[in-house]
Amino acid sequence: MRTLQEGMSGSDVMEIQSVLKRSGYFSGEVDGSFGPASREAVERFQRQFGLVPDGVIGTATGRILERFLLGYDLYTVRRGDTFYGIAQKYGTSVQALSTANPELNPETLPVGRRIVVPYNFDVVPTDTAFTYEVLTHSIQGLKARYPFLEVTNSGNSVLGKTLYTLRLGRGSNQVFYNAAHHALEWITTPVLMKFTEDVLQAYAYGGELEGYDINSMWQRSSIYLMPMVNPDGVNLVIDGLQRGNPYYGDLVRWNNGSTDFSKDWEANIHGVDLNHNYDAAWQLGKEAAAALGITGPGPTRYPGPYPLSEPESRAVVRFTQNHNFRLVIAYHSQGRVIYWNFMNMAPQEAKVIGEQMAEITGYGLEEASGVTSYSGYKDWFTQEYRRPGYTVEVGTGTNPLPISQFDTIYETNLPMLLYTSTV
16 A cells, blocks of 8 residues: 555545545545545544554554455454454444354354454445455455355456456356456446345345345355456556556557546457457457457457457456356446347347346347447357346446446346346
């Protein structure tokens, strides 16, 4: 974590504002600008933890804030401690402690043992720019709180970032949801991450979600999620081009000489549009892109030098091939529409399920046309498996959609995600 102080700005400031707001220290706007209200919130936080209240996030303050970003503390058990007493001290619940430390007896805790103590606020932020670092914090925090969450590394991006996959449930009915193939469409990542947290909470605490019995769903289905397919591109859009990027000069050239990637960059760090890099009518997609003047790396539509040229798309294909998915959804963020077919290869049940998805969300059910109708993940899955596959476009407006749209998007999509997990 870099040193942060008044007058600075960035996605890291936004993440700090978000966690300080969730934990009750900050009441201002989460806008990524370190102003007087943010400084006062940091000072309150510092006083709470016996630090010098200078309003600067340096090493000592950053070390404690890191625990808040992860959503939990590590506590060393002392003689006489019980879960009840520790819960009272932290303002959390015995149930949260038991869930995070399932191997321990709450009444006879081993002295000297370090245990996970979840804080009393949610881990996944829904009011901040969702960078790869925010994703990593969220996954680490959820794994600590809910040890039964399965987290795997399914590959790496061009720049070596982990392509995380998560598993909810242990049933034989396997479904797969992925998000953020396109860099500008990072708002789809917190949709899947918030869904993950809500399902974990409901399963751990024996509750329902939108009328669904989550324990029953857990036993029946296995929900696999890859919440950020294009982490290099997402960070490029949110944080801008960094001098240390090995593709710095290429990226500026591919972006028509501009160093501003915040408004039109959909591709990965190679300038390849990942959702046009799959081997499903790839040649037709290449020809359609060429007709638009797109013949090489750039912000969008370039399908790559050959199908599956990119490590990210190869990882998604490999992950799919290693499972037996009944249904898949690729999340995007341009329009309120669900695309369901590919060259008439989808089975009839794909349309039936799609009609129900459309009824739940209020989105249109359509078939893609033109350059958008080739070489996407949904297209490849439909072609290879002849099973239901969908591209779900959320939100309205210009990408990147503002995070202020998140609540509406999530409330609309949560019941559909639960439905497709069990259909």
